[in-house]
Amino acid sequence: MTHPRFSLARDARLFDMPDTGDVAVFGAVAGVDLSDLPQDRLVIVSPLRTDHEACERAGLRVALDRPEAPVLSIVILPRAKALARGLIATAIAATDGPVVVDGQKTDGVDSILKDCRKRGELGEVIAKAHGKLFVLRGDAADFADWALPDTPRDVGEGFVTVPGIFSADGIDPASRLLADNLPARLGKTVADLGAGWGYLARRALERDEIAELHLVEDDHTALDCARRNVTDPRARFHWADATRWRPDQPLDAVIMNPPFHTGRTAEPALGQAFIANAAACLAPHGRLWLVANRHLPYEATIARHFAHCEEIAGDNRFKLLAAHRPTRHKR
Numbered sequence: 001m002t003h004p005r006f007s008l009a010r011d012a013r014l015f016d017m018p019d020t021g022d023v024a025v026f027g028a029v030a031g032v033d034l035s036d037l038p039q040d041r042l043v044i045v046s047p048l049r050t051d052h053e054a055c056e057r058a059g060l061r062v063a064l065d066r067p068e069a070p071v072l073s074i075v076i077l078p079r080a081k082a083l084a085r086g087l088i089a090t091a092i093a094a095t096d097g098p099v100v101v102d103g104q105k106t107d108g109v110d111s112i113l114k115d116c117r118k119r120g121e122l123g124e125v126i127a128k129a130h131g132k133l134f135v136l137r138g139d140a141a142d143f144a145d146w147a148l149p150d151t152p153r154d155v156g157e158g159f160v161t162v163p164g165i166f167s168a169d170g171i172d173p174a175s176r177l178l179a180d181n182l183p184a185r186l187g188k189t190v191a192d193l194g195a196g197w198g199y200l201a202r203r204a205l206e207r208d209e210i211a212e213l214h215l216v217e218d219d220h221t222a223l224d225c226a227r228r229n230v231t232d233p234r235a236r237f238h239w240a241d242a243t244r245w246r247p248d249q250p251l252d253a254v255i256m257n258p259p260f261h262t263g264r265t266a267e268p269a270l271g272q273a274f275i276a277n278a279a280a281c282l283a284p285h286g287r288l289w290l291v292a293n294r295h296l297p298y299e300a301t302i303a304r305h306f307a308h309c310e311e312i313a314g315d316n317r318f319k320l321l322a323a324h325r326p327t328r329h330k331r
Helices: 005-011 049-057 081-094 109-117 140-146 173-181 199-204 220-229 268-281 299-305
Strands: 023-026 042-045 061-063 072-076 099-104 121-128 131-137 153-156 159-161 189-193 212-217 235-239 251-256 282-293 306-314 318-326
Touching: 005 099, 005 121, 005 131, 023 081, 049 061, 072 081, 081 099, 081 109, 081 140, 099 109, 109 121, 109 131, 159 220, 173 199, 173 282, 173 306, 173 318, 189 199, 189 268, 199 212, 199 220, 199 251, 212 220, 220 235, 251 268, 268 282, 268 299, 268 318, 299 306, 299 318
Parallel strands: 023 042, 023 072, 042 061, 072 099, 189 212, 189 251, 212 235, 251 282
Antiparallel strands: 099 131, 121 131, 153 159, 282 318, 306 318
């Protein structure tokens, strides 16, 4: 891992690394060093397209669904508690051996550890580098109530979500602000970069003028929800890295509420990469409509890629920026 917890646990013989059989890693692996694990037997289970591309480049196996009977599983805890519990339940049910759970304190590992103590057999806990690692041996029945739901839940206004995706508990206020302030005319071809579960795209499709709207999303789970939420035949769904995806033809508009976290780390450069790619996706007359947390330093990036930018709405938390005349057209 990027911290010494896994090596310490292995050296302390908290678990044995079998000589044969798959070793599964559940959860997003951006920024995680997996070099201590047997590369030829490793299976990464992640919904993120960026994880899939990175693993494929590294020659690692990667999957959307759990592998058959791994001999050891490692769960990298996400911040969303329901998803963290769900990944543990999935790993326990799938694995013919121990499950290693690793997480940062900022991701709620202490709470998960406390809950796991009540359900399964735990050994020594490795506490290091602002996080904890422990080995869990339990029965699937003990964690059945942690399993992820089979169907999405209704969060109002006809939208459904599932645990672990962005804004799973309801409509994100920044996305609502952008949707409420979009102009009556966006053009015929539009893309929502980082479309999530489809709120912004469905609101944009209230405009009859739009002929085609591309929903571009890294998280396969969120994109599945978007397919349920956006049933308009003009919608096009792309499981892709929104910082690299390109349309077949230049677009009239890009709308977005870009993320600013890479894995566990806040990274404004991610949103800046969204802006650069938006400019590359647009036609010379195209426009960008973006909402962001007020503190994020996006104006300088927009100025490098667009001739004009202005704040058209906002409050003390968010700013809504409109930019036009992209200055770079690398296709």
